[in-house]
Every structure is written in C-alpha cells, then in structure tokens.
Amino acid sequence: MTAAGVYIHIPFCLSRCSYCDFATSIYRGEHAERYVDAIVKEIVSQTPPANALLVDTIYFGGGTPSLLSPRQMERILRALYDRFDIGLGAELSMEMNPGSVTLENLNAFRRLGINRASFGAQTFDDAELARLGRSHTSGETLKTFRDLRESGFENVSLDLIAGLPGQTLARWEENVATALTLHPEHLSFYLLEVHSGTPLAEHIQLGKQPKPDDDLAAVMYESMLERATAVGYVHYEISNLCVPGFASRHNTKYWTGVPYYGFGCSAHAYDGQSRRWSNKRDVAQYVEAIENGSSPVVEQHELTRDDVRAEAVFLGMRMMRGVDMKQYRELFGVDLRDEHADDLQRFHEAGLVELDGDLIRLTRAGALMSNEVFAVFV
Numbered sequence: 001m002t003a004a005g006v007y008i009h010i011p012f013c014l015s016r017c018s019y020c021d022f023a024t025s026i027y028r029g030e031h032a033e034r035y036v037d038a039i040v041k042e043i044v045s046q047t048p049p050a051n052a053l054l055v056d057t058i059y060f061g062g063g064t065p066s067l068l069s070p071r072q073m074e075r076i077l078r079a080l081y082d083r084f085d086i087g088l089g090a091e092l093s094m095e096m097n098p099g100s101v102t103l104e105n106l107n108a109f110r111r112l113g114i115n116r117a118s119f120g121a122q123t124f125d126d127a128e129l130a131r132l133g134r135s136h137t138s139g140e141t142l143k144t145f146r147d148l149r150e151s152g153f154e155n156v157s158l159d160l161i162a163g164l165p166g167q168t169l170a171r172w173e174e175n176v177a178t179a180l181t182l183h184p185e186h187l188s189f190y191l192l193e194v195h196s197g198t199p200l201a202e203h204i205q206l207g208k209q210p211k212p213d214d215d216l217a218a219v220m221y222e223s224m225l226e227r228a229t230a231v232g233y234v235h236y237e238i239s240n241l242c243v244p245g246f247a248s249r250h251n252t253k254y255w256t257g258v259p260y261y262g263f264g265c266s267a268h269a270y271d272g273q274s275r276r277w278s279n280k281r282d283v284a285q286y287v288e289a290i291e292n293g294s295s296p297v298v299e300q301h302e303l304t305r306d307d308v309r310a311e312a313v314f315l316g317m318r319m320m321r322g323v324d325m326k327q328y329r330e331l332f333g334v335d336l337r338d339e340h341a342d343d344l345q346r347f348h349e350a351g352l353v354e355l356d357g358d359l360i361r362l363t364r365a366g367a368l369m370s371n372e373v374f375a376v377f378v
Contacts (some may be wrong), residue, residue, distance in 0.1 A: 002054070002258060002259060002272060003054045003055060003056040003057075003087060003258070004053075004055050004056075004084075004253075004258065004259040004260055004261060004272070005055065005056070005057040005058070005059065005249075005250045005253040005258065005259075005260035005261070006055050006057070006058045006059070006080060006260065006261045006262075006263070007059050007061060007250075007260060007261070007262045007263070007267055007268070007269075008039065008058070008059070008060045008061070008065070008076060008262075008263050008264055008267070009061055009062060009063065009262065009263070009264030009265055009266055009267045009279075010035075010060055010061070010062040010063045010064070010065040010067070010068060010264065011035075011062055011063040011264070011265055011266070011283050012032055012035075012062065012063050012064060012067050012068075013062070013063055013064050013067075013097075031283075032067070032068060032072065033072070034287055035264075035283065035287055036072045036075060036076060038286065038287045038290035038291065039076055039079075039263050039264050040075055040076060040079045041290050041291075042263050042264075042290055042296065043076070043079040043080060043083050043263055044079055044083060046083060046261065046263075053084060053085050054084075054085045054087055055080075055084040055085065055086050055087065055090065056086075056087040056089070056090045056091065056249070057090060057091045057092075057093070057249050057250035058077075058080060058086070058090065058091070058092045058093070058250070059093045059250040059251075060073075060093065060094045060095060060114075061095050062095055063095070064095065064096060064097045064100050065094050065095050065096065066094060066095070066096030066097070066100050066101040066105070066109075067100055067101075069105070070105055070108035070109060070112065073094075073109060073112055073114075074112055077092075077112055077113065090113075091115065091116055091155075091248075091249040091250055092113050092114045092115050092116060093116040093117070093118055093157075093248070093250055094109060094114050094116070094117055094118070095118045095119065095120075096117060096118070096119045097119060097120055097136055098119060098120070098121065098136040098137075098140040098143070098144040098145075099136040099137070099140035099141075099143075099144060100136070100144075101144065101147075102147075103147045103150060103151060106147055106148060106150075106151035106153070107151045107152075109151075110151050110152050110153065115153070115154075115155060116153070116155040116156075116157070116248075117148050117153050117155070117156050117157065118156075118159070118186075118188070119141075119144060119145075119148075119156075119157070119158065119159065120159040121138075121141045121158050121159060121160060121175075121179065122159060122160060122161045123138075123160065123161065123164065123167075123175050124138040124141065124174070124175050124178045124179075125138065125167075125171055125175070126138055128164050128166075128167060128171075131164070131165065131166075132161075132164070142182075145158075145182055145184075154185070155185050155186070155246060156184040156185055156186065157184060157185065157186035157187070157188060157248065158179055158182065158184040158186070158187055158188070159188045159189070159190070160175055160176070160187070160188070160189045160190070160224075161189070161190050162189060162190070162191050162217050162220040162221060162224065163191045163213065163214070163216065163217030163220060165211070167216075167220075169216060169219060169220060169223070172220045172223065172224075173223060173227075176223065176224050176227055176228070177227075180227065180228065180231055183243075185242060185243045185246035186240070186241070186242045186243070186246050186247075186248060187228060187233060187240070187242070188239055188240050189221075189224050189239060189241075190239055191214075191217045191218075191220075191221060218368050221367075221368060222364065225241075225364060228241050229241070232244075234247075235320055235364075236319065236320055236321070237251075237252075237255065237318055237319055237320060238318050238320070238362070238367045238370055252319075254315070255315045255316060255318045255319050256315070256316065256319070257270075257272060257308075257311065257312060257315070257316075258272055259271050259272030259273075262278070262279065263279075264279065264286070265279055265280055265282065265283050265285075265286035265287075265296070266278065266279060266280070266281040266286075267279045273308075274302055274303040274304075274307075274308060275300065275301070275302055275303070276300070276301045276303065277297050277299060277300040277301070278297065278298065278299045279296040279297055279298065280296050280297075280298050281298075305332075308332075309328075309332050309334065310377050310378050312328060312331070312332070313328070313336070313374075313377040314374035314377050314378060317360070317361065317362055317370070317373070317374065319361075320361060320362065320367070321359070321361060322356070322360050322361025322362070323336075323359070323360050323361070324358055324359060325337060325358045325359070325360055326358040327358075336360065340376060340377070343376045344360070347366065347373055350365075351363055351365050351366070352365055352366035352369055352372075352373055353366050353373065
C-alpha cells in the first residue's frame with residue numbers, strides 16, 4: 001500500500017509580500033471561517049483511490065496557516081482523520097510567519113498533533129524585510145523560534161531568500177550565520193524570483209529597487225551550502241538542507257512520484273500514476289463552488305507515458321541523491337544513457353552532472369543551472 005500525502009492550502013496573510021505570486025488573500029475572520037467550512041466539505045466529498053487510503057504526511061501551506069484558530073485547525077484535522085487512514089508517526093507540518101502565532105496557540109497546535117513547523121524568516125535584516133513588504137521583524141523571528149522550542153516543536157524548518165535587491169554577500173552571510181546559530185532541523189533557501197505582475201517587479205521596472213544580481217546570488221548559494229554542510233547539514237534537495245533524519249517527508253513525495261491530495265484554493269493533486277488536477281485559484285470562486293455543490297477543480301491533466309518518464313527524471317533529479325538509471329530502465333524499458341548519451345556527456349564535461357554507477361545526479365554547479373539540465377528531458 002502506498003502512503004499518500006495531503007496538502008491543505010490556507011491562503012490568508014496579514015499583508016501581501018512584494019515578491020509573492022502565490023494564491024493569497026488578506027485575512028478576515030469571517031472569510032476564514034467560511035473558507036474552513038468549504039475545506040471540510042471538500043475533504044468529506046473526496047473519494048481516494050483504494051491504493052492510497054493510507055496517509056503519512058499532512059502539510060498546511062499558504063498563505064499563513066497559523067492565522068487559523070486551534071478550533072478551526074481541529075475541524076480540518078478531524079475531517080482528515082475521518083476520511084483517511086492517518087498512519088502512526090505521520091508528519092504534520094504547518095507553515096507560519098514570525099509574529100503571526102502566540103505561544104498559547106503553538107501549544108494548542110502541538111496538542112492537535114502538529115509536529116513540524118515551517119516558517120519564513122527570509123532575512124534577519126529589518127530593512128530588507130521592510131523592502132519585501134514582510135509583516136514581521138527579525139526580533140519576532142527569534143521570538144517565534146524560541147516559542148516553538150518552548151511549546152515542544154522538535155522539527156523546525158527555517159526559510160531564507162538569497163539575492164534580494166541590494167543585498168550584499170556580507171549581509172547574506174550574516175543571515176546564514178544567524179540561522180545556523182539557531183540550528184533548526186531543516187533549512188530551505190531560495191534564490192529570489194521576480195514574477196511579472198508583483199509589486200517587486202514593478203518597483204524594479206520603475207527603478208525604485210535595483211535588479212537582483214544573478215551572479216551574486218549564485219555565490220550566495222555556494223556560500224550557504226559550504227557553511228551549512230560544514231556544521232553537519234545534509235544537502236538533500238536543490239533548495240533544502242536538513243539535519244540527518246529530518247528531510248521533509250511531505251515535500252519528498254512531490255519529487256518521487258508518490259500520490260498526494262490537495263484541498264483548498266489553488267491546491268494540486270496527483271494520483272501517483274498518470275492524473276494531475278488542481279482547484280480554482282481564486283478564494284471566493286473556490287468557496288462558492290463548494291457551497292454550490294459543484295467541483296472546485298479547474299484543470300485536469302492526463303499524463304502520457306512520456307510525460308511520466310520525463311517527470312521521473314527532472315523531479316527525481318531535484319533530489320541530490322540523483323536518479324537510479326537501473327530502476328528507470330526497469331520501469332520504462334529505456335536506458336537514459338542511450339537515450340540522452342550526447343546530452344549527458346555534455347553536462348558531465350561541463351561539470352553539471354556526475355555519474356556514479358547507475359546513479360545520475362546534479363553537482364552543486366548543476367543545481368544552480370538545473371532548469372537548463374532538466375529541459376532536455378521534458
């Protein structure tokens with residue numbers, strides 16, 4: 001039996017960050033209650049395939065899920081436990097923003113079974129936080145981390161963003177040093193992406209903020225890896241490091257072809273074989289669809305065998321352990337070394353991939369240029 005994952009999208013935020021391109025909405029108490037009602041109804045109506053009834057990861061993402069009350073969180077969890085077989089020792093993650101949750105609520109979430117916290121520090125520089133439109137300060141980040149420990153969270157993930165407009169290498173290294181001093185079990189770090197239509201993109205276009213320096217961001221990436229791995233973190237995925245044994249079990253499902261369900265606006269799902277589907281992105285439209293008894297799904301995609309093969313490579317290679325070419329050949333009847341001989345040789349000579357027996361994996365340089373590598377397999 002394949003253990004599936006469940007993703008719950010909570011779109012509410014106290015404010016919208018200038019770089020954000022996610023499906024989010026400003027928090028209003030009455031809207032949140034109505035949204036929780038909709039999610040519970042969607043969960044109850046879900047008919048999972050028989051081979052994926054067992055669930056061993058639940059992930060509350062957003063948005064800022066910690067803006068929900070413990071009572072609202074309990075309602076969603078109760079619906080999930082009634083609908084799915086949640087395995088003992090399941091990983092239950094919640095995203096949160098610093099300053100968005102009290103110690104009292106953290107204690108309550110912990111009692112509900114939430115055992116992993118993921119929160120976005122992004123930077124420990126208050127000026128950079130202000131330019132990003134973040135609603136917290138570095139002091140609130142440190143306090144939230146202390147509160148997480150006090151409330152019994154022993155699995156904490158911290159997010160950082162490199163390559164912010166005007167960010168220097170020295171300031172980035174100070175951010176990394178502060179994060180390592182806190183010693184969370186998991187570190188996610190991202191190179192800033194400027195999405196069209198966001199306030200940040202407009203600020204850069206108008207010259208209000210400098211354009212991010214991609215070359216400097218690459219140096220920041222290398223610096224982060226060197227400093228974190230030197231103190232015992234394992235670089236297990238392009239953008240993620242962890243203390244041994246603390247890789248994100250839920251996110252790993254996305255990269256290894258395991259089925260997962262998505263509930264809430266903009267949530268995506270995959271049956272683990274060939275079908276992907278996603279919900280309406282707009283919060284109001286999603287809620288109205290559920291209340292009217294209609295499906296919130298707006299897109300369904302049936303993967304061809306070639307699609308599945310391609311995903312097995314470019315998603316699998318996000319994991320730094322790489323793709324097992326022998327296993328790939330057994331699944332699909334094709335040898336990657338024959339099918340992409342010229343490309344693999346070119347990437348190997350450029351120092352972007354390395355071959356180790358039946359394993360093919362990205363090097364650190366390849367991780368920085370992963371899109372270029374993956375493109376040949378799509």
